[in-house]
């Protein structure tokens with residue numbers, strides 16, 4: 135589809151050039167631009183992250199440990215986008231505490247891939263589950279069941295804040311179904327979570343061994359179930375961001 139108001143082609147989508155008395159038509163650049171804009175619209179990236187890119191991701195100046203970690207993280211995520219779709223593992227799983235830039239980086243990757251013509255969709259985990267659940271109620275139409283289909287079938291799924299939901303059997307089954315389907319078809323998944331995992335770092339304390347004053351932290355496995363967790367780790371390159379600090383409260387934001 136061409137842009138209706140394009141000054142180059144006047145909305146036809148074609149430009150005609152003359153050479154040696156022959157004229158030939160080529161696709162106008164606005165066709166690709168319109169396609170990229172449509173893909174970006176369909177991705178439903180929240181407004182808060184409309185500026186999220188690798189360029190706008192700043193490395194901390196005064197915390198060398200966090201700086202080293204975040205530059206490594208950036209290069210893994212950039213590397214994934216560079217190699218995509220010929221990636222070794224179809225997914226990326228970003229783990230870390232709140233505010234360290236997990237969603238920012240996942241969105242940066244998604245937007246870059248979309249700008250290259252891939253189809254992607256952003257879903258907040260809780261919102262997706264709510265929409266799927268309401269789709270099952272008889273009073274609602276098919277539009278919400280659509281969310282489930284979109285989460286299964288879209289080329290690249292960004293599942294933000296995985297596990298940020300109280301656990302019910304239904305939640306566990308639904309998330310397992312989505313992850314299993316994508317896993318079986320090697321469909322890319324960009325996921326973020328701030329839930330710790332005993333094998334992947336993060337502050338996990340044993341229930342029985344939690345010292346006084348420390349509350350026990352719920353793990354990823356407890357929220358999404360063992361089957362979903364196992365597939366996630368197999369299909370995703372795990373990116374750990376435990377050393378970084380909360381950018382939302384970083385003094386001077388540097």
Ligand SMILES: Nc1ncnc2c1ncn2[C@@H]1O[C@H](COP(=O)(O)OP(=O)(O)OP(=O)(O)O)[C@@H](O)[C@H]1O
Pocket residue numbers: 182186190191192193194230231232233234235236237238239295326327328381382
């Ligand atoms: N290194 C950074 N440079 C620039 N902006 C950043 C950086 N890290 C985070 N931000 C910004 O700070 C805000 C919080 O980051 P983000 O939402 O990505 O955190 P998160 O790790 O996903 O946290 P949560 O676990 O709470 O979802 C966003 O507006 C993001 O764009």
Ligand SMILES: [Mg+2]
Pocket residue numbers: 236237238294295326
């Ligand atoms: Mg986030």
Ligand SMILES: [Zn+2]
Pocket residue numbers: 136137140141142143144145146147148162163164165
């Ligand atoms: Zn045009």
